Amino acid sequence: MRDLSGRLELCAMNTATLGYQAPIADTIDAIAAAGYGAITPWRRELEEVPVETVARQIRDAGLAVAGYCRSTYIPAATREQFLANIDDNRRAIDQAAVLGAASFVMVVGSLPEGSKDLADARTQLAEGTAMMLDHARAAGVRLSLEPLHPMYAGDRSCLCTVEQALDLCEAIEPEPGPAPDLGICVDVYHCWWDAKLKDQIARAGAQRRIFGFHVCDWLVPTRDLLLDRGMMGDGVIDIPTIRGWVEDAGYDGAVEVEIFSAENWWQRPIGEILDVSAGRLQTVC
Amino acid sequence: MRDLSGRLELCAMNTATLGYQAPIADTIDAIAAAGYGAITPWRRELEEVPVETVARQIRDAGLAVAGYCRSTYIPAATREQFLANIDDNRRAIDQAAVLGAASFVMVVGSLPEGSKDLADARTQLAEGTAMMLDHARAAGVRLSLEPLHPMYAGDRSCLCTVEQALDLCEAIEPEPGPAPDLGICVDVYHCWWDAKLKDQIARAGAQRRIFGFHVCDWLVPTRDLLLDRGMMGDGVIDIPTIRGWVEDAGYDGAVEVEIFSAENWWQRPIGEILDVSAGRLQTVC
Numbered sequence: 001m002r003d004l005s006g007r008l009e010l011c012a013m014n015t016a017t018l019g020y021q022a023p024i025a026d027t028i029d030a031i032a033a034a035g036y037g038a039i040t041p042w043r044r045e046l047e048e049v050p051v052e053t054v055a056r057q058i059r060d061a062g063l064a065v066a067g068y069c070r071s072t073y074i075p076a077a078t079r080e081q082f083l084a085n086i087d088d089n090r091r092a093i094d095q096a097a098v099l100g101a102a103s104f105v106m107v108v109g110s111l112p113e114g115s116k117d118l119a120d121a122r123t124q125l126a127e128g129t130a131m132m133l134d135h136a137r138a139a140g141v142r143l144s145l146e147p148l149h150p151m152y153a154g155d156r157s158c159l160c161t162v163e164q165a166l167d168l169c170e171a172i173e174p175e176p177g178p179a180p181d182l183g184i185c186v187d188v189y190h191c192w193w194d195a196k197l198k199d200q201i202a203r204a205g206a207q208r209r210i211f212g213f214h215v216c217d218w219l220v221p222t223r224d225l226l227l228d229r230g231m232m233g234d235g236v237i238d239i240p241t242i243r244g245w246v247e248d249a250g251y252d253g254a255v256e257v258e259i260f261s262a263e264n265w266w267q268r269p270i271g272e273i274l275d276v277s278a279g280r281l282q283t284v285c
Numbered sequence: 286m287r288d289l290s291g292r293l294e295l296c297a298m299n300t301a302t303l304g305y306q307a308p309i310a311d312t313i314d315a316i317a318a319a320g321y322g323a324i325t326p327w328r329r330e331l332e333e334v335p336v337e338t339v340a341r342q343i344r345d346a347g348l349a350v351a352g353y354c355r356s357t358y359i360p361a362a363t364r365e366q367f368l369a370n371i372d373d374n375r376r377a378i379d380q381a382a383v384l385g386a387a388s389f390v391m392v393v394g395s396l397p398e399g400s401k402d403l404a405d406a407r408t409q410l411a412e413g414t415a416m417m418l419d420h421a422r423a424a425g426v427r428l429s430l431e432p433l434h435p436m437y438a439g440d441r442s443c444l445c446t447v448e449q450a451l452d453l454c455e456a457i458e459p460e461p462g463p464a465p466d467l468g469i470c471v472d473v474y475h476c477w478w479d480a481k482l483k484d485q486i487a488r489a490g491a492q493r494r495i496f497g498f499h500v501c502d503w504l505v506p507t508r509d510l511l512l513d514r515g516m517m518g519d520g521v522i523d524i525p526t527i528r529g530w531v532e533d534a535g536y537d538g539a540v541e542v543e544i545f546s547a548e549n550w551w552q553r554p555i556g557e558i559l560d561v562s563a564g565r566l567q568t569v570c
Binding site: 153 | 396439
């Protein structure tokens, strides 16, 4: 396993961690000044600024783009809405290409309003991902399916485990060769509980399908399902063990900090969040 | 699948659903008067009353005992505490025997204070369950492992999926014959999200290991990780489909209502909770 001490260039900052407190230009400068090697921006930050401008700012700051967040939810109540979701994702993939993102991060969505049919949501997910993959290949962008914690199965993700994500990868891209275009993002928050995690990470690594690795921590107690993630070291996840599995599986990309924390970290200055994250990355991850 | 309409005798009420508003004697009478066929009491309700008294009250009311809740958490920071937890569970198993409970429900616990070692918690779980099983067999009580939703992996359950629970059953009791003493409880709240659920329920059924079936609903949004379960029909779980899988797998025991709802249902009179649950059991489950 890589020693992250003094190697902040191996680490990425997901801009959501900073709570969107500043315009993207300032966020880029702050992340670069703090010594991180990469950034993962969100689409909402590019609504007011041309993507080419942001791409240049990131390059000029010396940062790589670890990922681009995130897909519009795929499953929909109507075929028309489903197709609109895919179209929207194609536009985002084009942006990811301009940014030079290592992957486009897919948070896939789940039950459309009024539906209880998880199986149908998963069928739509498979079809939609296959449609996106064609576009992504043409654009030179890898798609990174991010299984979310099962507590988001109702509204945010019908993709709940690494195993399920890999099953989907194999169904859509059965013989990818040495450089798959469809892979997964392993976020410790979403999958730390899974008794099969070690084996599934090894499976993903053997297929070279690990496109991203996210860290934060699981707080006990957790007070909000969405916005109470912890800073690395403040919770109960054994992050070094999971990072060891991921790197033993061949992953050599960025270790990315992604923390949604409305009541705690998002209330603090960006500089403090960046500094504390940097310290924890080098000591407890 | 059984038609529950007019068949409330096939249904059980878990007393937690009623918010422990009344003494156990009154709770028993109310559940029987509402027409349910079975009750699942909690240990906390038997602290002030001899178990023999409660067992007689339940019998006199014409109710069966679907389950007895629940085990003391097994994993501990010290060997001494671990052994004390097992001893405490043996006493509870003896109570379950007096009650004539169809099974003793095991909520297994997870990380001891200060630990991040899920693998160790799972090792303790396996050892402790095996120790309890010897005692349970002697007492004539079946042990029902209840995998909890992965959002409880930090503090309440290192047993997170039906698959994991069955793996544990097979490891501890590899050749159970036609009447296993170790099985599982399927609670839709904990496992509805799982893409492998249908197959794992079939696996459990083939081994005759389904000892209990619990219903409630997953609300969107869910406002509290522990105490915001929904009444059947108010959320997004496709309960009839899952009940169909369970009954196709051979389960013919009670359909049990277990709802933790501090801000909503527990604020209502017991009679209302019983009536609404009865209605929903017969229409949306």
